[in-house]
Amino acid sequence: MVKILxxxxxxxxxxxxxxxxxxxxxxxxxxxxxxxxxQFGAKPISCSPIKPQFCVQVAAFSSQESKDExxxxxxxxxLGIMGSxxxxxxxxxxxxxxxxxRTKSKCDPLISLGAKYKPSPEEVAASCDITFAMLADPESxxxxxxxxxxxxxxxxxxxxxxxxxxxxxxxSSLISARIQSxxxxxxxxxxxxxxxxxxxxxxxxxxxxxxxxxxxxxxYLDLMGKSRFYLxxxxxxAAMKLVVNMIMGSxxxxxxxxxxxxxxxxxxxxxxxxxxxxxAISAPxxxxxxxxxxxxxxxxxxxxxxxxxxxxxxxGLAESVSQPTPVTAAANELYKVAKSKGLSDDDFSAxxxxxxxxxx
Amino acid sequence: xxxxxxxxLGIMGKxxxxxLxxxxxxxxxxxRTLSRCDExxxxxxxxxxxxxxxIKKCKYTIAMLSDPAAxxxxxxxxxxxxxxxxxxxxxxxxxxxDAETSSKISEAITSxxxxxxxxxxxxxxxxxxxxxxxxxxxxxxxxxxxxLPVFDVLGKKSFFLGQxxxxAKMKLVVNMTMGSxxNAFSEGIVLADKSGLNPQILLDVLDLxxxANPxxxxxxxxxxxxxxxxxxxxxxxxxxxxxxxALGDENSVAMPxxxxxxxxxxxxxxxxxxxxxxxxxxETVASGKGxx
Numbered sequence: 001m002v003k004i005l006x007x008x009x010x011x012x013x014x015x016x017x018x019x020x021x022x023x024x025x026x027x028x029x030x031x032x033x034x035x036x037x038x039q040f041g042a043k044p045i046s047c048s049p050i051k052p053q054f055c056v057q058v059a060a061f062s063s064q065e066s067k068d069e070x071x072x073x074x075x076x077x078x079l080g081i082m083g084s085x086x087x088x089x090x091x092x093x094x095x096x097x098x099x100x101x102r103t104k105s106k107c108d109p110l111i112s113l114g115a116k117y118k119p120s121p122e123e124v125a126a127s128c129d130i131t132f133a134m135l136a137d138p139e140s141x142x143x144x145x146x147x148x149x150x151x152x153x154x155x156x157x158x159x160x161x162x163x164x165x166x167x168x169x170x171x172s173s174l175i176s177a178r179i180q181s182x183x184x185x186x187x188x189x190x191x192x193x194x195x196x197x198x199x200x201x202x203x204x205x206x207x208x209x210x211x212x213x214x215x216x217x218x219x220y221l222d223l224m225g226k227s228r229f230y231l232x233x234x235x236x237x238a239a240m241k242l243v244v245n246m247i248m249g250s251x252x253x254x255x256x257x258x259x260x261x262x263x264x265x266x267x268x269x270x271x272x273x274x275x276x277x278x279x280a281i282s283a284p285x286x287x288x289x290x291x292x293x294x295x296x297x298x299x300x301x302x303x304x305x306x307x308x309x310x311x312x313x314x315x316g317l318a319e320s321v322s323q324p325t326p327v328t329a330a331a332n333e334l335y336k337v338a339k340s341k342g343l344s345d346d347d348f349s350a351x352x353x354x355x356x357x358x359x360x
Numbered sequence: 361x362x363x364x365x366x367x368x369l370g371i372m373g374k375x376x377x378x379x380l381x382x383x384x385x386x387x388x389x390x391x392r393t394l395s396r397c398d399e400x401x402x403x404x405x406x407x408x409x410x411x412x413x414x415i416k417k418c419k420y421t422i423a424m425l426s427d428p429a430a431x432x433x434x435x436x437x438x439x440x441x442x443x444x445x446x447x448x449x450x451x452x453x454x455x456x457x458d459a460e461t462s463s464k465i466s467e468a469i470t471s472x473x474x475x476x477x478x479x480x481x482x483x484x485x486x487x488x489x490x491x492x493x494x495x496x497x498x499x500x501x502x503x504x505x506x507x508l509p510v511f512d513v514l515g516k517k518s519f520f521l522g523q524x525x526x527x528a529k530m531k532l533v534v535n536m537t538m539g540s541x542x543n544a545f546s547e548g549i550v551l552a553d554k555s556g557l558n559p560q561i562l563l564d565v566l567d568l569x570x571x572a573n574p575x576x577x578x579x580x581x582x583x584x585x586x587x588x589x590x591x592x593x594x595x596x597x598x599x600x601x602x603x604x605x606a607l608g609d610e611n612s613v614a615m616p617x618x619x620x621x622x623x624x625x626x627x628x629x630x631x632x633x634x635x636x637x638x639x640x641x642x643e644t645v646a647s648g649k650g651x652x
Contacts, residue, residue, distance in 0.1 A: 192569045204568050227568055229561060239555040243548045243562060248571050250544030253617045258537040261604070264611045265529045271519065272533060278494045278517050279482045280578070281538050285570040314551070321554040323645070327543040330620040355614045 073098065074220065075124040075131030076115075077144050077151060078165070079106040081300070082191070083134035085199040086164075086224045091115055093223045100124045102140075121145070125154030125161070130217060133163045137309055138171040145175045157183035160213040164205070166190040166306070168242070168313045169235035176209060176234045185213040188234055190241035191225065194302040202226040206244075208237035239317060246314035246328050248285070249307050249348070253331035255286055256352035259293055269294045289349045298343070298350035307348035308335035363388060364510065365414035365421030366405075367434055367441075368455070369396045371590070372481070373424035375488035376454075376514055381405060383513045390414045392430075410439035420450045420507065427599055428461040435465050447473035450503050454495075456480045456596070458532070458603045459525035466499060466524040477503045478524055480531035481515065485591040486578075492516045496534075498527035529607060536604035536618050538575065539597050539638070543621040545576055546642040549583060553646075559584045579639045588633070588640035597638035598625035 072095075076087040079101040091097050091113045098116040099107050100123075107117050118124045121144050125131045131151055135141040141163060145151050151161060161179045163172065163186070172188045179186040186209050193203040203225035207214050214230050221228045231237050255276075262272040273290035276282055292299065311332040318325045337354035338344075366377040369391040380387050381403045389400045390408040397407045408414035411434050415421055421441070425431045431453060435441045441451060451469050453462065453476070462478045469476040476499050483493040493515035497504050504520050511518045521527050552562040563580040566572055582588065601622040608615045624644050631647075633640040 192565060194570075197570075204565060206565065229565065231557065231561070236555075236557060240552070240557055240562065240565060243552045243555070243557070244565055244569070244571075246551065247544045247548040247566070250547070250617065251541055251571055254537050254540035254544065254621075257540070257613075257615045257618055258533045261536070261608055261611070261613050261615065262530070262533045264613045265533075265607055267521070267526060267530055267533070271521070272530065275482060275494060275496065275519065275530060275534060276537065279534065280484070280487075280575040281534075281541055281573050283571050283573040288570070317555060318547075318551050321551070323547075323551055323554050325547045325551065325645075326620045326623065327540065327617060328547050330616045331544075333616065 072096070072130060073128040075118075075128035075151075076100075076110075076134070077121050077124060077131065078134040078136075078140075079110060080134065080136060081195050081303070082164075082198045084110065085195070086132070086134060086203070087115065088113060088199075089201045089224050090220060095220070095223070098124050098128055120149035121151040122149040122154040125151040125159065126156075127154075128159070130160040130162060130213075130220070131155075132220075133161065133165060135163075135165040136306065137165070138167040138313075141165040141167050142171060142175060146178045152178045152182055155179055155182040155184035159184040160187065160210070160216060161185070162187045162189050162213065162217050164189045164191055166241050166245070166310060166313075167238055168316060169238045172234055172238045185210040186234065187213045187217060188237040189217070189221070189228075190237055192241065192244050193225075196301060197226075198224070205229065206231060206237045206240045208232055209234045242310060242314040242317055245307065245310040246325075249311045249314075249335065250328055250331040251283070251285070252289075252307075252348060253334050253351055255290070256293070256334070256349075256355055259290070259352060260355050289347070293349050293352055296353075298347040300345060300347045302348050303344065304335060304338055304346050304348040304350050305344035307351075308332065308339060308344075311335060362386075362419045363417065365408065365418035366390070366424070367411050367414060367421060368424040368426075368430070369400065370424065370426055371485050371593075372454075372488050374400070375485060376422075376424060376493075377405065378403060379489070379491050379513055380510070385510070385513070388414050388417050411435075411441045412439045412443040415441050415444035415449060415451075419448065420452065420510070422510070423451070423453045423455060425453075425455040426596060427455070428457040428603075431455040431457050431461060431465065435468060442468055442472065445469055445472050445474040449473075450475045450477070450506070452477045452479050452503070452507060454479045454481055456531050456535070456600060457528055458606065459528045462528045463524055475500045475503045476524065477507065478527040479504075479507075479511075479518075480527055482531065482534050483515070487516075488514075495519065496521060496527040496530045498522055499524045532600055532604040532607055535597065535600035536615075539601045539625065540617050540621040541573075541575065542579075542597075542638060542641055543624050543645075545580070546583070546624075546639075546645045549580070549642065550645045579637070583639050583642045586643075586646075588636040588642075590635060590637045592638050593635055594625060594628055594638040594640050595634035597641075598622065598629055598634075601625055 074097050076099045099110045176186040189205045189207040191203040205221045205228035208231040259269045263269045334354040338351045343350040363386040366389045387405045388408050389397050389405045466476040479497040481493040487493050495515045495518040498521040552559050627644045628641045
C-alpha cells in the first residue's frame, strides 16, 4: 500500500499536491521547503497533477514494491445515473480517471472531460491504483467484479477496489473475498443520496471493510460526498444502506397514501404538502417530490425498480435476523404493483400510482 | 381582545392556555377534573364551573378535548356548551375528531345562532408550549379572521381550508402519514440493532439525508433507550389512524401501509402502552411479538 503525504506547495498556499514517488523518506523530506502533514479526509482536496515548476514533492514510502507512480490513478466502473456525475466530480477536481461502462456510449461525456477509457473492468483495474464501481444491483456488481474480464482479474497487491453499489451483505462478502484473494484491498461504500446529491458532490458514504483502504479512499470520497462513515466489517455498510432505504421506501409509500387520500376526500394535495412541510414530519424528500407527485409526474432521480430491489434486500436482511417488518412488507407490495404497471424506470415516487385504480 | 374561554386542560390545552395567558389574554378555563385548573389560576386565569358557564362568560371559546366522545360530551351533555350558545357566541373546536363528529357539533352550534370553526392542530406538547402549532381551520370564515390574533399566539402558521370537515380530514391525513412513518422508523431502528449496527449511527445517517425530519431527530434518541415520555399519547395516535382508515373506507381508497401501521398501534395498546408517547410502538417491533 502506497502512503501519500500531502504537502503544501511553497508557491501557492492554496494548492495541495499529492504525489507518490520512489524516494526514500529522508531524501524527500530534505527536498521539501515546507511540510504540512494533513490528516486524510479532513478537507476535500484537489488532486492536480504535478507541475514541473513546483519543486515541492511528497515522500512516498511503500511497504510494497514501489512502482513508478504518478498521482493516484482512479478507475470508475459504471456510469449510470449515479456513476456518471460521481466520476465527473473526480475528473473536474483534476484526478486521473479511467472509465468503463457496459454501454460504451455512456463513457463519451466523461472522455470529453478528460477521462481515459478501457474496454473491460479488468483492464481498468489493472491500470489503476484504486477502482470504484457503481453498479445497479447485486447481479451486475458481481459480474463486473468477478465475471469474465472482471475487475478482480486486474487486481493485485497494492491496489484497492471500492464498491459503491447497493447490494446485500452476502453479495458484498462474495466480492470482498474474490478481490482479497488477489492480494488487493476491498471496501464496500454504498451511498445515501440520489442524482442531485451525486451531481453536487453531497453523497453520504456508508463504508465498511479494509480500514487502510478507507483512509486512502477518503479524499476521493470527499470529492464526491459531504460525509462518510466507517462502519467496521464488510456487510455493515450494506446493512446500513438497506435500513436507510427501507425507511425511505416506507415513508414514500405512506406519503403516497396521504396524498391520494387527501385528494379523494376533497382536499387539495398541494396544501397537504405545505402542511406537512410546516410540521414535525417535514422531510426534504416530501418537499422535493410532493409537488411533482401531485401532478402525476415522476422524473427519475432514483428508479423505482432500484427502490423495490432495496426493499426486497432489506426484507431479506430482516428475515435473516428473524425480525417481522409488516409495514415494510406492505410498502414493498406497492412497489411490486407499480413495477407491474410498467413504472420501473420512473422515479420511486411513482409508487403512488400503485394505489390508484388506473394509471393517470 | 375579549376574554377567551378554554375547555380542556390536558397536555395540549394546558400549554395552549398558558401561552394565551402569558401573551396578555384574559382566559376562563374549565376542565373535567377541576384541579387541573389550579396552575392556570396561579397564572391569572379564572375558572368556569361548567362548559356552559364558560360560554356564558366569553364571546370566544376554544375547546381542546382528547377524542370525539369528549368533544361531543362537552357540547351536548348537561351543563354543556349548547345550553348557553347563541347569537354573538363563537365556538372554536381544536380537538382532533372525525369529520362527522365535527359536522354534528357545527350543526348544533349554528342552529342555535352561534358561530363555529373547527381548528385541529398539527404539533404536540412542545410546539404547543412554544406557540409553534400548525392550525388547520375550516368552517365560518369570519370567525377564522376574528380568531387570527389568537392563532398567531398559539401557532406558527394557520390554514383556512373551507367547509367544516376539511380541517378534520386534513389533520387525520397528516397523522396517518406520521403514524406510518413512526412504524417505518421503528422497524428500521430494530433492524439496524439486530444486524449488529449502532442505532445511534443510523440516526446520524438519517439526519444528513433526504428523509431527515424533526420527529426522527426528537424521538430517535429516546426510542433507542426504550424511553417514551408522552408528548402525544399512543392511544390518541391509534385513534387518529383508526379515523383515517375509516375515511379511506368511506371513499374506497387503498391504504395498506396505514392499515399495517394501525395493527402495530393496536398491538401496542394491548401491551398496555397507550398512555406512553406514540413512539412506544417501537416496543412492538423490538419485542418481536405479535406483529403479523
